[in-house]
Every structure is written in structure tokens, then in C-alpha cells.
Amino acid sequence: MDPILQLIELPFVAEYLQRIGGENALTVMKLMVEMGNAVTDEQVAEKMGVKVTVVRAVFNRLHYWGIADYTKEQNPETGWWTYTWFLVKDKIKEAVIGELEERESELRQKREELDQFMFFVCPEGHVREPFEVAMEYDFRCPACGAELQPLDVEEEKKKIDEQLDQIWRAKKILNEI
Ligand SMILES: [Zn+2]
Incomplete structure (x- = not known):
């Protein structure tokens, strides 16, 4: 098993991460690891069956603590930005x-x-x-x-x-x- 997954599943680590990232933090973090640690909010929201805003809220909280970060890319045709999120293992x-x-x-x-x-x-x-x-x-x-x-x-x-x-x-x- 991925050591990050092992770590975040330990009871008091899980409790701590939920305290700083909110009640959905663990689920989101697990999915991020399982999906190869490069995800968009839509992808995670779809897997969880929740609204994108729920996932975004977790990303933002984790970002505040430096635990998650993103890269952004602009679609040259539509001009829309895609944010790809990943966990920062060193920060965790x-x-x-x-x-x-x-x-x-x-x-x-x-x-x-x-x-x-x-x-x-x-x-x-x-x-x-x-x-x-x-x-x-x-x-x-x-x-x-x-x-x-x-x-x-x-x-x-x-x-x-x-x-x-x-x-x-x-x-x-x-x-x-
Ligand atoms: Zn008493």
C-alpha cells in the first residue's frame, strides 16, 4: 500500500487531517493518491458523488496548510483554465x-x-x-x-x-x- 495512504489512515493522523481539512479531507486525499496524485476537482467530485464545490472547499483548506498544491493550464481555444491538484508529500x-x-x-x-x-x-x-x-x-x-x-x-x-x-x-x- 502507498505509505501516504497508510499514514493518513492511522487514527490520530486521520483525525488531525480532518481537523485541518474538514470532514471530507480524508476521502479526498485518499482519492488523490489512488488517482495518481494529479486530479481535477471535477474528477474527484465525480468519484465521490458530491458537488464540485465540496471538493474545492477541501482543496482550498489543504492548500492553506500547504498540503495540496496545483498547476494550472489554459485551454487556448476556450480560454478556460484547468487546475490540476496534487498532494505535497513533504508538507504532509x-x-x-x-x-x-x-x-x-x-x-x-x-x-x-x-x-x-x-x-x-x-x-x-x-x-x-x-x-x-x-x-x-x-x-x-x-x-x-x-x-x-x-x-x-x-x-x-x-x-x-x-x-x-x-x-x-x-x-x-x-x-x-
Ligand atoms: Zn460526574
Whole structure:
């Protein structure tokens, strides 16, 4: 599989690309790769079964981030311009690396905190507070009144490690691009 496709399908990379490119960003990007990374808005719109304006909106957002770019060509007879769009792989790499590094340091910090502090959580997920704050709340959730429970540290670490593992996989893919 094309490494770009592998990369953009990783859950948090996909989430990031959708955040900057909009909800259709992933579909458009996948099609661009599959169609040989030289496409017009009409071609992509036809494949997706959506209006051209939907695809153009994605192109424009990706262009803003430098992730997509275009070449334009004028038809000498009609005078109309055709825009051919492509993904800029180096920019995708750069953007993803930046995002990965930020995530990784956040996760590592969170993991360290788990060893240093005791956390209490609402069983309904409303709050996650260190011991001192939980004590101020009388160990009751300020949102729903439920009794706060000590956080399952091992479970939490497992979740963090899974995410760190995803980052590691993404870095491996990035090295192949
Ligand atoms: Zn609650």
C-alpha cells in the first residue's frame, strides 16, 4: 500500500487531517493518491458523488496548510483554465511530524504524572482531578454528585502505551515516505 495512504489512515493522523481539512479531507486525499496524485476537482467530485464545490472547499483548506498544491493550464481555444491538484508529500510529512511530536510529549508527560500523583475520576467521566482537588470536592463529582473513584493507573498507562505505539508506527511509515 502507498505509505501516504497508510499514514493518513492511522487514527490520530486521520483525525488531525480532518481537523485541518474538514470532514471530507480524508476521502479526498485518499482519492488523490489512488488517482495518481494529479486530479481535477471535477474528477474527484465525480468519484465521490458530491458537488464540485465540496471538493474545492477541501482543496482550498489543504492548500492553506500547504498540503495540496496545483498547476494550472489554459485551454487556448476556450480560454478556460484547468487546475490540476496534487498532494505535497513533504508538507504532509512535516505537518504530521509536528503533530506527532506534540502528542508524544503530552502522552509522556501524562504517563509521568500517573506515577507522581493520585487521580480521582467521576465514573460518568465528568472530572479527572488530583487527590488535593478531589478532597476539596469531598470526593463527589461537582457535575453529577457521584462518588469519585481512584483512577485505575495501570489501565490508564495501557491506553497511553497503545497511543505511543501508534505514534511509533506512524514514525516508521514516515521514514519510508
Ligand atoms: Zn460526574
